[in-house]
Amino acid sequence: MVEGEGETLIKRGDSSFQLFAIEDGAVEVCSSKEETLATLGVGQVVGEIGVAKHGLRKASVEATQAAGGFFLTNSQVQMVRREAPGFEQKLQPLVEQRGF
Numbered sequence: 001m002v003e004g005e006g007e008t009l010i011k012r013g014d015s016s017f018q019l020f021a022i023e024d025g026a027v028e029v030c031s032s033k034e035e036t037l038a039t040l041g042v043g044q045v046v047g048e049i050g051v052a053k054h055g056l057r058k059a060s061v062e063a064t065q066a067a068g069g070f071f072l073t074n075s076q077v078q079m080v081r082r083e084a085p086g087f088e089q090k091l092q093p094l095v096e097q098r099g100f
Helices: 048-053 074-083 085-098
Strands: 008-010 018-024 026-030 036-041 060-063 067-073
Touching: 018 026, 018 048, 018 074, 048 085, 067 074, 074 085
Parallel strands: none
Antiparallel strands: 008 060, 018 067, 026 036, 026 060
């Protein structure tokens, strides 16, 4: 999946059922006040807080340049957790660090 510059990947207030792994480009995570919380790029993920906590999205994510990557649904994330024990050890600290 590729999103063009300025396109929204995740919208604040939507249901959380997937995370996005960035393979190309960059994205900006913004709060409700349009305050930039983070700029993320290749090798990083967004949407992990919603997947971990199963709530509504607390921030929006927009491509700051063409962004390529893939979405993992909750069920796919659960499968990875079962099959790759190290995944949880990397995901949980990320959720705690970025949680707001």
